[in-house]
Amino acid sequence: MDAEILFIGYVESEIKSIQEAPLQEFENAPTAILKIKPEFAKAAADLKAGDRIIILTWMHLSDRKELNTHPRNDPNAKLTGIFSTRSPNRPNPIGMHETEITALLPLNRIQVAMLEVLDGTPVIDIKPVL
Amino acid sequence: MDAEILFIGYVESEIKSIQEAPLQEFENAPTAILKIKPEFAKAAADLKAGDRIIILTWMHLSDRKELNTHPRNDPNAKLTGIFSTRSPNRPNPIGMHETEITALLPLNRIQVAMLEVLDGTPVIDIKPVL
Helix, strand or coil: CCEEECCCEEEECCCCCHHHCCCCCCCCCCCEEEEECHHHHHHHCCCCCCCEEEEEEECCCCCCCCCEECHHHCCCCCCEEHHHCCCCCCCCCEEEEEEEEEEEECCCEEEECCCCCCCCCEEEEEEECC | CCEEECCCEEEECCCCCHHHCCCCCCCCCCCEEEEECHHHHHHHCCCCCCCEEEEEEECCCCCCCCCEECHHHCCCCCCEEHHHCCCCCCCCCEEEEEEEEEEEECCCEEEECCCCCCCCCEEEEEEECC
């Protein structure tokens, strides 16, 4: 084993299946909530509405064995090495999402603008946009 | 255990200690090499010189227990929740670095422009800049 990822929380979203997920952020992604685990609440204590953030997620339904793919699920697209694509199927299925905090809610919940992530997806990091 | 990270390769850099590392990319970071493990070479097969990429690293020397910090190691700065900072000390010490491929070298080595990463740091993902 190389290293262990900790889940710091989970995404709550109206996107309940991969079929409902837009392929890119700008294609009508809905608002969503990050539910932070109590043991990581202190790390989130200075986040506030209006902050631009990058959310890293763990795309838990991905196929980690896939090393190349047809981009955007287009069978006519050239078979392409995974590291030249944003496919969720990759050795470490880390999703990277830039968005904005729209509200802080009770119980360590953070509401964010457009987020293209399945309901129940683990959150692994939050970073400020520089 | 929540999930396992796989190391897809390692950084080769002239930065041999944290003391030598610039705090941000634009502060004179040197060129570096990503040495991809043979079992992940297929995933890197379509990368080429001139590609703008985001490299995710696993900052293996970080303190994963730290939940707040004084930004930029300034003791006078307000103690701040880690998710509002880019501190390497965080629950999942994932580094995010935007740079450009400058050359492909033999033996699955990828040369990149400015990279603020310690020699020997594991690489966990490579994504194209959109």
